[in-house]
Amino acid sequence: MSCPRCGTELPEAGHFCHACGHDLSAGDGARRSFAAKPDEPVRSFRLVSSIMPKGAAERPRTYQIAFGVSFVVAVVAALLGALPVAILVAALAIPLIYIVYLYDVNLWEDEPLPVTGLAFGLTFALAALFTVGWTTLRGPLVSARAFDAAATPTMAGVLITALLVPVVGELIRQVGPVVLAARPEFDDLMDGLTFGVISGVAFATADTLVKHWDLLGQGFHAPGQSAATWVALLVLEGFIKPLVIGTASGIACAEFSGLGKGYDGFTVRYLLAVLEAVAWNALYFGGTYLLSFVSPVWLGLVLSVVLGGVLLGALLIRIRGVLQTGLVEAALEATARHGAGGVGVEGDLTHCASCEMPLLGGAAFCSNCGLAQKSTVKGRLHPQRAVLAGAGPAPTAPDDARNDDLEARS
Secondary structure: OEOOOOOOEOOOOOOEOOOOOOEHHHOOOOOOEEOOEEEEEOOOOOOHHHHOOOOOOOOOOHHHHHHHHHHHHHHHHHHOOOHHHHHHHHHHHHHHHHHHHHHHHOOOOOOHHHHHHHHHHHHHHHHHHHHHHHHHHHOOOOOOOOOOOOOOOOHHHHHHHHHHHHHHHHHHHHHHHHHHHOOHHHOOHHHHHHHHHHHHHHHHHHHHHHHOHHHOOOOOOOOOOOHHHHHHHHHHHHHHHHHHHHHHHHHHHHHHHOOOOOOOOOOHHHHHHHHHHHHHHHHHHHHHHHHOOOOOHHHHHHHHHHHHHHHHHHHHHHHHHHHHHHHHHHHHHHHHHHOOOOOOOOOOOOEOOOOOOEOOOOOOEOOOOOOEHHHOOOOOOOHHHHHHHOOOOOOOHHHHHHHHHHHHHO
């Protein structure tokens, strides 16, 4: 792609010409498709390309089939009365598929034990202990054996499910991914997002197994009139819940990784992203808690599935926007390193002071946000970078002007 104004060759990820600053969004050069799968728009409800972006274009059907098969197996097992099988498949299908995905795309940089242990194992163990505690404190939503048991919501139940579980749960889900994202080999935005997703999936798996542990020792039962109710419950617990929790945590972890060189760390943006994830989980856990008391029980579960589906749809749109930003960063970094005038693998990249995207060699304008680089204060780090690097106070304006003058004379 070339700039229609000056003819400079541009990367596909660029929104602005890095030579003349021309806004490409005004013409046909703007990229409106999803960078991970160009035949899909950015705003889409496509699940696999949203949570498994790497390799989505090369093997678009592989993980779709895996999700579909696991879903069918869980539903058929529930209809046949094989509740232990149905619960195990619903609880373990998505995490197993996701771990295979990590292995398939080698996202763990040949360090499978640290990645699996911190992103999945640690969260799973902490979530299991936490779920045992809060379910004991709150008491069961409905009887696991008698769906027609009468019950009413309590204030304690609302506070636990809509406040305690979202807040403490999100803190648990951030521990492992944050430790991983702070390592140089895992500090990209996409890495942080992926670790957050698998951490959320691990939390949901532990939550489901703990809640229905007493059913795993039971044998086969006749489907009976409650078979459809079990199907709705398993769809909610085994498929919608892990995706809602995972995408919300992924968005928060992505802000910890951030853009630019290294990771952004504990910034205001990361705090806001964690609060956003807490809000999504409060809507899910609090909403499903209240809907569990709707009579008949099957109606409450159907409404919970609808609520979860709406939240998941909104989160997919949100996470695709975050992913698009991360993919654009990766494309610009590759061009800045290996393109014409690139700095190479070991060279230090410069980043835009406004959007933190990598700048191409000799760029007068940022190819992502269009900021004129002459308008920035030389030698001054981005505020977040200055804090992380322990940099001293930025040079004053007179010093910058003096430097500009010396450069002009030389």
